[in-house]
Amino acid sequence: MQFSPTNGDFTFVSSTDAEELSGTIDAPDITLNMGPDSTRDTYATTFLRQRGYGWLLEVEEEDSEDTKPLLEELDIDLKDIYYKIRCVLMPMPSLGFNRQVVRDNPDFWGPLAVVLLFSMISIYGQFRVVSWIITIWIFGSLTIFLLARVLGGEVSYGQVLGVIGYSLLPLIVIAPLLLVIGGFEVVSTLIKLFGVFWAAYSAASLLVGDEFKTKKPLLIYPIFLLYIYFLSLYTGV
Numbered sequence: 001m002q003f004s005p006t007n008g009d010f011t012f013v014s015s016t017d018a019e020e021l022s023g024t025i026d027a028p029d030i031t032l033n034m035g036p037d038s039t040r041d042t043y044a045t046t047f048l049r050q051r052g053y054g055w056l057l058e059v060e061e062e063d064s065e066d067t068k069p070l071l072e073e074l075d076i077d078l079k080d081i082y083y084k085i086r087c088v089l090m091p092m093p094s095l096g097f098n099r100q101v102v103r104d105n106p107d108f109w110g111p112l113a114v115v116l117l118f119s120m121i122s123i124y125g126q127f128r129v130v131s132w133i134i135t136i137w138i139f140g141s142l143t144i145f146l147l148a149r150v151l152g153g154e155v156s157y158g159q160v161l162g163v164i165g166y167s168l169l170p171l172i173v174i175a176p177l178l179l180v181i182g183g184f185e186v187v188s189t190l191i192k193l194f195g196v197f198w199a200a201y202s203a204a205s206l207l208v209g210d211e212f213k214t215k216k217p218l219l220i221y222p223i224f225l226l227y228i229y230f231l232s233l234y235t236g237v
Contacts, residue, residue: 075107075109076109077107080101080105080107080110081107081109081110081113083097083101084101084102084107084110084166085110085114085166085169087099087101087102087166088102088166088167088169088170088202089169089170089173089202091198091201091202091205099205099206100206102162102163102166102206103155103159103162103163103206103207104159106156106158106159106161106162106163107162108158108161108162110162110165110166111137111161111162111164111165111166112165114165114166114168114169114172115133115134115137115165115168116134117172118133118168118171118172118230118234119133119134121172121175121234122233122234129233129234132233133230133233136226136229136230136233137161137164137165137168138161140164140226140229141157141160141161141164141165142157142160143222143226144160144164144207144219144222144223144226145157145160145161147218147219147222148160148207148219151215151218151219152215153207153208153209153219154209155207159207160207163203163206163207164203164223164226166202167199167200167202167203167206167227168199168227168230169199169202170195170198170199170202171195171196171199171227171230171231171234173195174191174192174194174195174198175234177191178191178192192231195231196224196227196228196231197224199227199230200220200223200224200226200227203223203227204219204220204223204224207219207223208220208223
C-alpha cells in the first residue's frame with residue numbers, strides 16, 4: 001500500500017507490502033559560512049602560499065636548548081670548580097684527591113674567577129695592579145707553556161692557564177693574614193714565603209710530569225718566580 005504525499009517529494013510504502021526496505025540518502029555538500037572574517041583569512045592564506053610566502057604563516061616550535069639554565073649555557077660547572085679548588089688548596093697526595101683533573105680537564109671560568117678575586121683583594125690602595133695581574137696571568141702562563149713544550153712536555157696552553165690561575169688560591173688564603181700581622185716583619189715574611197711555596201708546589205706538581213725527567217728545575221724555577229711576582233703585585237714590594 002502506497003501513500004502519495006501532496007508535494008511529491010516522498011513516497012511512503014507500507015511495511016506490509018514490502019518485505020525489505022533499503023536505500024540511501026544523498027546529502028549535498030554543506031559549506032559553513034563563518035562570516036566575512038573567515039573568508040578573508042582563507043583568501044589571505046591562499047594568496048601568500050601561491051606566491052611563496054607561506055613560511056610567514058608557519059609557527060616555530062620552541063627549541064629545548066632555549067630553556068637551558070644560564071650556567072649550562074656558559075658551560076660553568078660549579079661542582080667541578082669547587083673540586084678543583086680543593087685539589088689546589090690541599091695538594092698532598094695522601095688526601096686522595098684526583099688532582100690531575102685540574103690539568104686534564106681545564107676550564108676557563110674557574111681560573112678567571114680566582115684571578116679576578118686576587119685582583120680585587122689587591123685593589124686595596126693600588127687599583128692599577130688589576131690589569132697587571134690579569135696580564136701576568138695570561139702572558140706568564142704563555143711563557144710556562146712555551147718552556148714546557150720546548151722541554152718536551154705534552155701540555156696545552158689552556159691547561160697551563162687553568163693550573164696557574166687556580167694555584168693563585170694559596171696567595172688569596174694568606175692575604176687576610178698579611179693584613180692582620182703586617183706589623184710583624186719576620187712573621188709576615190715567613191707567611192709570604194709559605195704562600196709562594198704553597199702556590200708554586202700546587203702548580204708545579206700538576207704541570208711538571210715525569211716526561212721532564214732531569215729537566216724539572218728548569219720549569220719549577222720560573223713557576224716559583226711567577227708567583228713571587230704575583231705576590232709582589234699584591235704587597236706592592
